[in-house]
Amino acid sequence: MGGTKALAALINSNKGIIARKKVATGTGKDAAEYLKSLSGIIKDIVKEYKLKDEQIAAVCVGVAGSVNPHSGVITFSPNLGLKDFNIKEALGELIPYPVLIENDVNLGALGVKYYGLGKNARDMLAVFVGTGIGAGFIFDGKLFRGANFAAGEIGHIKVEEGGPLCGCGNHGCFEAVASRTAIDREIKKELKKGEKSILKEFAASDKQIKSKVLANAVKKNDKLATKHLTRACKTIGNVLADITNLLNLDLIVLGGGVIEALDKFMMPIIKESFYKNALPTSSKGLKILATKLGDDAALYGGIPLAEEFLNIKV
Ligand SMILES: [Zn+2]
Numbered sequence: 001m002g003g004t005k006a007l008a009a010l011i012n013s014n015k016g017i018i019a020r021k022k023v024a025t026g027t028g029k030d031a032a033e034y035l036k037s038l039s040g041i042i043k044d045i046v047k048e049y050k051l052k053d054e055q056i057a058a059v060c061v062g063v064a065g066s067v068n069p070h071s072g073v074i075t076f077s078p079n080l081g082l083k084d085f086n087i088k089e090a091l092g093e094l095i096p097y098p099v100l101i102e103n104d105v106n107l108g109a110l111g112v113k114y115y116g117l118g119k120n121a122r123d124m125l126a127v128f129v130g131t132g133i134g135a136g137f138i139f140d141g142k143l144f145r146g147a148n149f150a151a152g153e154i155g156h157i158k159v160e161e162g163g164p165l166c167g168c169g170n171h172g173c174f175e176a177v178a179s180r181t182a183i184d185r186e187i188k189k190e191l192k193k194g195e196k197s198i199l200k201e202f203a204a205s206d207k208q209i210k211s212k213v214l215a216n217a218v219k220k221n222d223k224l225a226t227k228h229l230t231r232a233c234k235t236i237g238n239v240l241a242d243i244t245n246l247l248n249l250d251l252i253v254l255g256g257g258v259i260e261a262l263d264k265f266m267m268p269i270i271k272e273s274f275y276k277n278a279l280p281t282s283s284k285g286l287k288i289l290a291t292k293l294g295d296d297a298a299l300y301g302g303i304p305l306a307e308e309f310l311n312i313k314v
Helices: 031-048 087-092 104-115 174-178 180-192 211-219 223-247 257-277 296-310
Strands: 005-012 016-024 059-063 066-068 073-077 082-086 099-103 124-129 133-139 142-144 251-255 287-290
Touching: 005 031, 005 296, 016 031, 016 296, 031 087, 059 087, 059 104, 059 296, 066 099, 073 087, 082 087, 087 099, 099 104, 099 296, 104 124, 104 133, 104 142, 104 251, 104 296, 124 223, 124 257, 133 174, 174 180, 174 223, 180 211, 180 223, 180 257, 211 223, 211 257, 223 251, 223 257, 251 257, 257 287
Parallel strands: 059 099, 124 251, 251 287
Antiparallel strands: 005 016, 066 073, 073 082, 124 133, 133 142
16 A cells, blocks of 8 residues: 555465556545545456455555554554554455555565565565665564564664654654665755756756666766765665674565665675674674565565464465
């Protein structure tokens, strides 16, 4: 579930993604409208592939925000404009299948663990860098959710005392310094001051500079883009080193638009600052890799989610 669109896939562990569909959902401010488009896309797929109701084991919904996967309540999703909303019940009234929910980043981590680079990992962190920075933890092969199902909010680790304002209201959070939004903000700030760059058209633009545009700028040795991306990478490496010193993980997987578009540039810098700051005993044997699963990571995460909550094989 996104704020303005939903992406759906028909999926099982045998064939992977069998079909996918995208639908515009409106703003997400009207829950009834939103659910109608969501149930519509599900019914369309079932109809198109001539599936029987009993062939659908579950509908797994990924939500940007905090959720309770047991009760099916979206506790708070600013993107969707939903608060304390039981989507399991509400969507369950519109479709004849069990509805499961999970935070979208957690779903992504599950996807990476079971269908991506994490297959052989026991203790893994999946980090997604985009508009914000989120992470999902796998401990001992299982998703770690925390007491209030809010584990993995690494985007709000404080990295800069008195730093830039974060969406959460605090200053100097990791994502306020190293997300794509932060890179975009810093580049534009310097463009406004007259700094030379091939990105100069963005100086007065409300649009975020896309990852592909950043990648192109780096390819052309644009100093401004290179400077701010390098800064973000160093911060990412430092935070991942802190987490590794704390948890002694065996795998860190990085994903999200900016990493996927710029992995060749970003990963070496991230790794350099990581190994400079991680303790040798904590980082020994650890792998840091970039996923190529993209949005599909969260889609794949639906399979282990259904298997966990319904105790079935999908
Ligand atoms: Zn924050």
